[in-house]
Every structure is written in structure tokens, then in C-alpha cells.
Amino acid sequence: MQFYEDLVVGSSDRFGAYPVTREEVIAFASKYDPQPFHLDDAAAAQTHFGRLSASGWHTCAMVMAMLVERHRKHDHQGLGSPGVDDLRWLHPVYPGDTLSVEVELLEKRRSATKPDRGIFRSATRVFNQHGVVVMSMTSRAMVRTRDPEGRD
Amino acid sequence: MQFYEDLVVGSSDRFGAYPVTREEVIAFASKYDPQPFHLDDAAAAQTHFGRLSASGWHTCAMVMAMLVERHRKHDHQGLGSPGVDDLRWLHPVYPGDTLSVEVELLEKRRSATKPDRGIFRSATRVFNQHGVVVMSMTSRAMVRTRDPEGRD
Numbered sequence: 001m002q003f004y005e006d007l008v009v010g011s012s013d014r015f016g017a018y019p020v021t022r023e024e025v026i027a028f029a030s031k032y033d034p035q036p037f038h039l040d041d042a043a044a045a046q047t048h049f050g051r052l053s054a055s056g057w058h059t060c061a062m063v064m065a066m067l068v069e070r071h072r073k074h075d076h077q078g079l080g081s082p083g084v085d086d087l088r089w090l091h092p093v094y095p096g097d098t099l100s101v102e103v104e105l106l107e108k109r110r111s112a113t114k115p116d117r118g119i120f121r122s123a124t125r126v127f128n129q130h131g132v133v134v135m136s137m138t139s140r141a142m143v144r145t146r147d148p149e150g151r152d
Numbered sequence: 153m154q155f156y157e158d159l160v161v162g163s164s165d166r167f168g169a170y171p172v173t174r175e176e177v178i179a180f181a182s183k184y185d186p187q188p189f190h191l192d193d194a195a196a197a198q199t200h201f202g203r204l205s206a207s208g209w210h211t212c213a214m215v216m217a218m219l220v221e222r223h224r225k226h227d228h229q230g231l232g233s234p235g236v237d238d239l240r241w242l243h244p245v246y247p248g249d250t251l252s253v254e255v256e257l258l259e260k261r262r263s264a265t266k267p268d269r270g271i272f273r274s275a276t277r278v279f280n281q282h283g284v285v286v287m288s289m290t291s292r293a294m295v296r297t298r299d300p301e302g303r304d
Contacts, residue, residue, distance in 0.1 A: 028213075031213075031217065032213035032214070032216050032217045032220075033213070033216045033217070033220055034217075034220055034224075035220055035223075035230060035232070037232065047231060047232070048231070048232075049232070055216070056232075056233060056235075057209065057212050057213045057216050058213075060209050060212065061180075061183075061184035061185070061209050061210075061213065062184070064184050064185045064207070064209050065183065065184045065185070065186075068185055068186055068187055071187075072186075078187060079199060079200065080187070080189065080199070080200075080201070080208075080241075081208060081241065082240060082241060082242075083208075083238070083239050083240035083241055084236075084239040085237065085238060085239070086235070086237060087235050087236040087237070087239060088234060088235035089232075089233065089234060089235055090234075
């Protein structure tokens with residue numbers, strides 16, 4: 001099981017291979033982001049996207065799926081996230097792309113008020129199969145401490 | 153049609169009534185965020201969430217659905233978003249909640265290099281049916297100009 005104490009500041013990890021399918025792009029966009037350029041090639045061709053591309057929120061969701069899969073492998077004792085900073089959609093995500101993720105642990109600290117948990121901040125970059133960074137963000141997340149009496 | 157020129161800095165708008173269902177919470181989490189507290193009441197009861205709650209990314213997606221519906225009513229000439237700042241999940245979103253959105257237009261400017269578009273920044277707050285702010289963010293978005301030769 002991966003607790004707060006097991007997280008190493010400065011470490012980074014690259015993982016994931018999420019295939020972006022046309023069906024899933026259209027299904028997500030139809031429900032949550034039905035802007036024409038996320039639904040239809042002809043409409044997308046009239047914008048800077050050029051062709052059908054995934055909703056940015058869909059990209060976030062696909063990234064989360066890869067992160068949770070990684071956490072499950074480590075039996076990571078996560079407790080959710082208070083939020084994300086500097087979320088940037090840098091390049092369109094197209095059907096046929098395969099996404100991967102690089103996460104670098106920037107810092108961690110124990111909760112001042114809740115000794116059962118710590119908080120860490122990490123930088124996430126999302127790549128397509130050409131090595132182009134399609135999205136980046138800095139996120140915060142909470143994780144259980146193995147030893148609530150511990151000191152860093 | 154709503155173009156760049158029609159956006160009024162300082163204006164705000166409240167809208168939406170998105171019913172959060174248990175089925176949708178579990179469906180989204182199963183695919184994109186299968187952490188136990190987003191899938192199962194018993195697992196959630198052991199965390200600060202207390203009971204089953206929606207993935208933060210699902211909340212973002214539901215908010216986007218309300219924003220796009222609003223944009224469609226205005227025939228808003230949107231061109232996508234470069235990103236979001238200060239995304240915060242402030243309070244759990246539970247099945248049975250009904251979400252609404254308040255958007256305030258903070259600033260706008262014409263693109264320095266692409267006269268067919270402008271960019272605006274807005275503050276979004278998301279409420280549940282009790283008036284509790286469950287999420288907030290500051291987002292940027294692009295929109296077509298009616299008159300590419302125009303000056304503000």
C-alpha cells in the first residue's frame with residue numbers, strides 16, 4: 001500500500017496508453033460538451049481544430065482514468081483532490097491518438113490539522129503518440145499517512 | 153449570434169439545473185475515476201466524503217453541459233478554451249443534488265495576432281440546491297469577432 005510516507009519529492013513517472021476513439025469522443029461530447037467541433041468533422045474543419053477533436057474535459061477524464069489505474073497498481077491510499085491549477089489544453093486531441101501521462105511529484109506536506117493525511121502537489125503532462133504535449137496541469141491531492149504520529 | 157463584441161465585462165449570469173443521478177455518478181466514475189469513494193457508499197463512508205460522491209471531473213463535465221446549453225441559446229460563436237485556472241472542488245457533489253452555475257465575465261481582449269477572434273476570462277461558481285458552492289474556477293475561452301477590423 002502506498003501512503004504519504006512512500007511519496008518521493010522530485011520523482012517522476014511516465015505511464016498509460018489510452019486509445020482515443022471516435023465513438024468515445026462523440027459520446028462524451030454529445031452528453032457534456034456538444035460544441036460543433038467536438039461532434040462533426042465538417043464543423044471542425046471550419047475552426048483551428050481542423051478536424052474532430054476531443055472535449056478538453058474528456059481529455060481530463062481520460063487522464064484521470066490513467067492516473068487511477070496507476071494508483072491501483074500501487075494500492076495508493078488517495079483521499080481525493082482539492083483542486084487543479086494551470087490546466088492548459090495545448091494541442092487538439094484527435095480520434096486515433098494514444099495518450100500517455102508523465103507525473104512529477106513537486107512537493108508534499110502533512111496536514112496541519114488532520115494527522116491521518118498529507119497533501120502533495122504534482123505536475124502532470126499529457127502526450128500524444130507523437131510526443132506532443134496536448135495538456136498540462138498542476139494538481140493537489142490528499143493521501144493517507146501510514147503513521148499519523150510521524151514527522152517528515 | 154453572440155460575438156466577441158457582444159460580451160460585456162462585469163456582467164454575470166446564473167443558470168442551469170443539472171440533476172445529479174446515482175446512475176450517472178457511478179457510470180462516469182466506473183469509466184474515468186474508479187476510486188472507491190466514487191463507486192460505493194460503504195467505501196465512501198470511511199472517508200471525509202461520507203457517502204457516494206461524484207468525481208470532480210464529472211462535476212466539470214456537468215458544468216460544461218450547462219455552459220454549452222447556455223451558449224447555444226445565445227448562438228455563442230465560441231472557439232474553444234486554452235485552459236482553466238484555480239479549479240477548486242470545494243464541497244462534495246452527491247447523487248440527488250441539483251447543480252447550477254454562475255458566470256461572471258472578468259475581462260476580454262482581441263487577439264493580437266488573429267483578428268477573427270477574441271479571448272475572454274470568466275469566473276465560474278457552481279452551486280448545489282442548498283446554495284453551497286461546490287466548485288469554482290477561472291476559465292479562458294475564445295470567441296469569434298463580428299468585425300475583425302473592429303477596435304474596442
